[in-house]
Amino acid sequence: MPYVVLGVSGSIAAYRAGDLARELMRRGFTVRVCLTDGAQRFVSPALFEGLTGQPCLVDTFEEPERGRMAHIDWARQAAALVVAPATGSTLAKLAHGIADDMLTTIALAYSGPLVVAPAMNPTMYGSEPVRAAVEILRARAAAFVEPDAGEVACGEQGEGKFAGVERIAEAVQAVAIRARLLEGQRVLITSGPTREPIDAARFLSNRSSGKMGAALARAALLLGAEVTVVSGPASAPLPIECTVIRVQTAREMLEASLEALRQSHLVIGAAAVADYRPEAAVDGKIRRVDEPIDLRLVPNPDVIATLAEKAGGSARVVGFAAEPSGDLDVVREKLRRKGLHAVASNDISLPVIGFESNNNALTLVFADGRVEESGVRSKLECALWLLESLSEPV
Ligand SMILES: Cc1cc2nc3c(=O)[nH]c(=O)nc-3n(C[C@H](O)[C@H](O)[C@H](O)COP(=O)(O)O)c2cc1C
Structure with missing residues (x-):
């Protein structure tokens, strides 16, 4: 079964990542979860280990298999990397290659299809740094699952609500299918x-x-x-x-x-x-003369x-x-x-x-x-x- 790495960052919507992991498993993926420090303030590795039957990584120096660098192994084996929910901070790190935690380190070691589902307060989502990060990631062909518009957790109205689990799982499935389009070619x-x-x-x-x-x-x-x-x-x-x-x-x-x-x-x-x-390259260097040359x-x-x-x-x-x-x-x-x-x-x-x-x-x-x-x-x-x-x- 193809592996998907599900990166969860510190949004209040992190509680929905469990359902997303389940939905991805239902669609035939083996799901490996990685949590940022922020995400761990909302959800615990035990939840994802219980749901997925796979180790859940939180620390860059963790090695579930001794002597094997987990960030490289996970990056190499993944058919897709999905970051959901993606905070403004994690988006900016992904865009600029900052690898200061396990999730962003896996992302830097990974060159396959990336799916990103942002979730944040509408002012944060509309901010210049977040817009710039989205643009950079789009140019790198990241598939964005746009957040919904409506009332977000803080009570503000606007764009930033975490997209539905179905929509994100569909996007992951689509990129995984697309990743095999030229297989064997x-x-x-x-x-x-x-x-x-x-x-x-x-x-x-x-x-x-x-x-x-x-x-x-x-x-x-x-x-x-x-x-x-x-x-x-x-x-x-x-x-x-x-x-x-x-x-x-x-x-x-x-x-x-x-x-x-x-x-x-x-x-x-x-x-x-x-x-x-040129009909014949001249040996050495053509010297300057004050006449036209052909x-x-x-x-x-x-x-x-x-x-x-x-x-x-x-x-x-x-x-x-x-x-x-x-x-x-x-x-x-x-x-x-x-x-x-x-x-x-x-x-x-x-x-x-x-x-x-x-x-x-x-x-x-x-x-x-x-x-x-x-x-x-x-x-x-x-x-x-x-x-x-x-x-x-x-
Ligand atoms: C209660 C609470 C909810 C938060 N929700 C979000 C959110 O939905 N989106 C976001 O970008 N940041 C949110 N933040 C801020 C991030 O957790 C913070 O920027 C953190 O440093 C992100 O780190 P991470 O991306 O490594 O998880 C929230 C913070 C708190 C305290």
């Missing part, structure tokens, strides 16, 4: 820019940050895939759970991708591959088109198009010419999305003519949307 992602050397010190490149490729890698992992990333020189950090092959030039990217293609079911070309390279460029191989051709139907190959015009006819022509399953197009002329931005908005054009829009979302949410759209049966 191997996904190959190309990411970042390429660098085409001019001489020993200089190169031609572009503004790709690698953030979209990194988001795709994280999203594919969240959906249960095995992930290989062939990445050009980009600073966006890639999840440690994926295999990363670092390359510099377009030709190196093609070679590494062809090698990985053989085992892949889905290929997503998010890299901004240089269309041209730089002759020759076309690079078309990485995504070559991958589509070599895949020959054994893998679905999806391209990205950074279109300054947003013209879908240009995208459709690209899709046909390169023999792709679909193209995800983004309008890089819009300042709120694209290259260095943390947000994006994709238009997904399929070879069969369907067109779908993601709307503006964080790059991780866009990536999840894209992978889910690609896995829907046609």
Whole structure:
């Protein structure tokens, strides 16, 4: 039975976490509970140990199995982490990676789907720090079970009442199902820019940050895939759970991708591959002269088109198009010419999305003519949307 870690923090609604644990067990999960110090002022570990038949953790240095770090074990084994009720303080800690108790330490060691059910006084819930924490966690694709509006424990009216146990259990079940969407699938992602050397010190490149490729890698992992990333020189950090092959030039990217293609079911070309390279890189450094100099460029191989051709139907190959015009006819022509399953197009002329931005908005054009829009979302949410759209049966 899949494990769920239920983190309970110091809200008066902590008394309802027992019912939530029961409901999750009824739905087939093995529930392991972790209480913050605040939560222990309202409920006790004995309650949850009795209900779940599992140890309930409260202290970071506790080890139910001697010599095994419980925060790592619990984080590795969990199919989902649900924090319910989540206080304002615990939300802020989750958003900023503060790990000063067992629950937030497990959360920092955990990279799977997160469900959060906040509960607090409406003024606290509307406060700037809480809004900011919610936004950060949403951008990381945490599933929020919104609190209800109404009268809260202190008598104030507004938003902040702990959501119903059913609604939270449903959200946990949904993320656990989603986490298996790409189970058994191997996904190959190309990411970042390429660098085409001019001489020993200089190169031609572009503004790709690698953030979209990194988001795709994280999203594919969240959906249960095995992930290989062939990445050009980009600073966006890639999840440690994926295999990363670092390359510099377009030709190196093609070679590494062809090698990985053989085992892949889905290929997503998010890299901004240089269309041209200097004909020959100069040995040493080109010296300054007061005359114009010529730089002759020759076309690079078309990485995504070559991958589509070599895949020959054994893998679905999806391209990205950074279109300054947003013209879908240009995208459709690209899709046909390169023999792709679909193209995800983004309008890089819009300042709120694209290259260095943390947000994006994709238009997904399929070879069969369907067109779908993601709307503006964080790059991780866009990536999840894209992978889910690609896995829907046609
Ligand atoms: C009676 C009582 C009820 C509380 N209820 C809430 C609540 O519903 N939501 C919240 O964010 N904080 C609530 N608090 C404040 C938190 O318990 C406090 O901020 C605590 O430090 C949170 O720590 P934790 O998140 O580690 O449990 C309450 C405090 C008291 C004394």
